[in-house]
Amino acid sequence: MPNNDHQDLILPEGCDTCAAKTGSGKTRRDFLKLLGQATVVLTAARFGASAAGATETPPAEAHVAEQWDLHKWGMAVDVEKCIGCGRCVVACKAENSVPKEPTYFRTWVERYREYEDDVVVDSPNGGYDGFPADDGGRTPDRAFFVPKLCNHCDKAPCVQVCPVGATFKTPDGAVLVDASYCIGCRYCIQACPYGARYLNPVTQTADKCTLCYHRIHKGLKPACVENCPTGARIFGDLKDPNDPLRKYLHDHKVFVLKQQLNTYPKVFYYGIDKEVR
Amino acid sequence: MPPQLSRLMIAFGLLVVLFIVVRWVAQPDSFYQYGHYRGKALSELASAPVKFIPRATCAECHEDQAKQNAAGPHVHISCQSCHGPGSDHVDNPTAENIILPVVGQTCVRCHAQNAARPASFPQIDVKDHAGKKQCTDCHVTHNPQEFREEDKKADHAE
Ligand code: SF4
Ligand code: SF4
Numbered sequence: 001m002p003n004n005d006h007q008d009l010i011l012p013e014g015c016d017t018c019a020a021k022t023g024s025g026k027t028r029r030d031f032l033k034l035l036g037q038a039t040v041v042l043t044a045a046r047f048g049a050s051a052a053g054a055t056e057t058p059p060a061e062a063h064v065a066e067q068w069d070l071h072k073w074g075m076a077v078d079v080e081k082c083i084g085c086g087r088c089v090v091a092c093k094a095e096n097s098v099p100k101e102p103t104y105f106r107t108w109v110e111r112y113r114e115y116e117d118d119v120v121v122d123s124p125n126g127g128y129d130g131f132p133a134d135d136g137g138r139t140p141d142r143a144f145f146v147p148k149l150c151n152h153c154d155k156a157p158c159v160q161v162c163p164v165g166a167t168f169k170t171p172d173g174a175v176l177v178d179a180s181y182c183i184g185c186r187y188c189i190q191a192c193p194y195g196a197r198y199l200n201p202v203t204q205t206a207d208k209c210t211l212c213y214h215r216i217h218k219g220l221k222p223a224c225v226e227n228c229p230t231g232a233r234i235f236g237d238l239k240d241p242n243d244p245l246r247k248y249l250h251d252h253k254v255f256v257l258k259q260q261l262n263t264y265p266k267v268f269y270y271g272i273d274k275e276v277r
Numbered sequence: 278m279p280p281q282l283s284r285l286m287i288a289f290g291l292l293v294v295l296f297i298v299v300r301w302v303a304q305p306d307s308f309y310q311y312g313h314y315r316g317k318a319l320s321e322l323a324s325a326p327v328k329f330i331p332r333a334t335c336a337e338c339h340e341d342q343a344k345q346n347a348a349g350p351h352v353h354i355s356c357q358s359c360h361g362p363g364s365d366h367v368d369n370p371t372a373e374n375i376i377l378p379v380v381g382q383t384c385v386r387c388h389a390q391n392a393a394r395p396a397s398f399p400q401i402d403v404k405d406h407a408g409k410k411q412c413t414d415c416h417v418t419h420n421p422q423e424f425r426e427e428d429k430k431a432d433h434a435e
Contacts, residue, residue: 028288035291039298046302068311068319083394085387087358094362095328111393133391143393168314178318181305214325223329227358229351229387230398 069171072238072266073211075225076248077147079271081232084109084145086127088224088233093128095212095223102126104198106209107149107224112275113140119275146276147233149224150175150196150209151257151265158188158197167206173238173266174213179205193261211235238266328362329355335363338370342419349420359383384412384421 092098092107102125109127113120115138124131127145152175159167159175166182169175177188182205189197189206200207212222216235220226225235236245254268258277269276310316335356336343346352357363361376390400401407417423 028284032288032291035295039291039295042298042302046298066320080395083387083398084391087386091329091358091362113393130386131391131393133389135392140392144395145393165308165313165315168312168318170319171311176318176322178315178322180321181315181318210322213322215327215329217323218327220327220329220331226329226332227355229354229358231353 071240072173073152073216074173074236074238074245074266074268075149075152075211075222076234076245076252076254076268076270078232078234078248078252079144079146079269081230082109082145082147083230083232084111084127084131085229086130087227087229088147089126089128091223091227092209095215096210098207099201102128104200106196106207107147110146110148111143112146113143114273114275115140121275142273144271146269146272147224148194148196148257149267150192150211151194151263151267152209152211154264154266155262157191157193157261157263161187161191163187170213174211175208176210176213177206177208179203179207182206193258193263326364328364329357330363330367332356334367345417345419345423349417349422351419351421380411380413384416 086109088107089105089109092105093100096106098104098106105126108123109131110121110123111127111131113122113135120135120140122131127147131145152173154169154173156167156169156175159169162168163185164181164183166178167175167188168178179200184199184204184206186199186206189199192208197206197208199205212220212224215222215226221235222233225233234245234248236243236248238246240246248270249268252270254270255272256265256268258265305315305317307316307318308314311319332355339356342356346354346356359376359378363375365374385401385403388399388401390402394400412421415424417425
């Protein structure tokens with residue numbers, strides 16, 4: 001059937017007045033008119049909004065360069081340098097207003113202690129208060145700290161499951177959460193194989209490491225990297241062949257966590273062993 | 278076409294149009310600008326305020342401490358690693374909006390003996406090393422490889 005037919009029905013001449021006359025009628029014709037009017041009103045509202053938006057947006061973002069694909073961010077963690085001081089955890093919580101209570105972390109530190117017949121993994125308060133030394137007199141064969149954070153997976157399961165497009169991968173490779181768009185459904189928290197996400201009790205939206213997106217786009221390092229006293233965290237641009245991170249990855253035999261899941265993490269670990277998950 | 282059918286199709290067509298319009302209204306302008314997300318979220322996230330300020334800023338006022346620090350083994354450690362975020366403090370420098378670390382808790386956080394620390398990292402058995410003394414009784418705070426007085430150094434080795 002010809003298209004103009006609906007057009008006529010949607011937008012008949014003088015539609016406003018005919019709707020007014022029918023009042024609270026309950027016929028099908030009225031329903032159809034209502035649909036037509038809703039369409040017109042919504043269209044007008046939309047044009048109004050985009051006209052207003054055009055004048056409002058530029059000042060808010062003026063101080064950040066709008067080039068999102070110049071870099072490809074990544075991080076290396078040198079487990080042989082980490083002393084488990086937890087300064088990174090403290091810094092991260094302060095920089096990103098992460099709730100102080102245990103269980104809310106964007107980054108946390110785990111301790112692995114391997115004995116002859118078992119492996120003990122602990123992370124008291126995520127390493128925020130440091131680690132107690134004693135272990136009931138037992139001396140581990142091997143022990144080390146593993147700082148953890150979101151791996152900013154290239155093929156991120158959390159991005160795939162988000163039903164509204166609030167979790168996304170930026171053109172420069174960071175995986176971010178748009179808090180104003182997140183509906184708090186927690187799918188992504190379930191989907192992340194690394195336990196990197198939590199539901200922020202204040203905003204009721206999913207939250208996790210952003211690689212300090214607000215810092216790295218101003219030429220600063222992420223807060224955890226900046227505050228690590230031993231240089232155990234190396235942050236950089238995987239796209240830039242002269243970046244210290246690229247050099248580090250070239251010189252060290254690094255691993256990623258849960259490689260078998262094909263998430264292609266961009267956080268690389270040096271000095272871990274097979275017990276680290 | 279029988280009228281009941283064409284009416285049905287018109288109604289269906291209208292619903293489809295309404296759906297498209299609602300979707301178009303509800304979807305933010307910048308959605309799909311870069312991908313299946315709100316493009317504006319990028320600049321919003323990137324423009325959040327910074328709390329840990331650039332390192333060099335501290336030295337602008339605290340010259341002496343910066344000089345001490347630069348001469349010692351902690352030269353590569355950010356001031357804010359112990360003193361906390363400095364953004365409020367630069368805006369309005371008071372003693373309340375910066376952390377003044379508790380002596381005796383700060384140093385051991387890194388230097389207390391712990392089996393999981395790399396063997397090459399300097400660690401102490403606190404009781405053995407310091408007894409009842411505070412770290413800063415002997416060590417110069419911002420350059421701990423310097424000692425307050427030579428005799429204290431000897432004393433400390435007991
Ligand atoms: S580590 Fe988890 S939260 Fe981070 S990108 Fe991968 S799946 Fe998403
Ligand atoms: S600040 Fe550095 S050394 Fe300390 S726990 Fe974090 S990664 Fe390890």
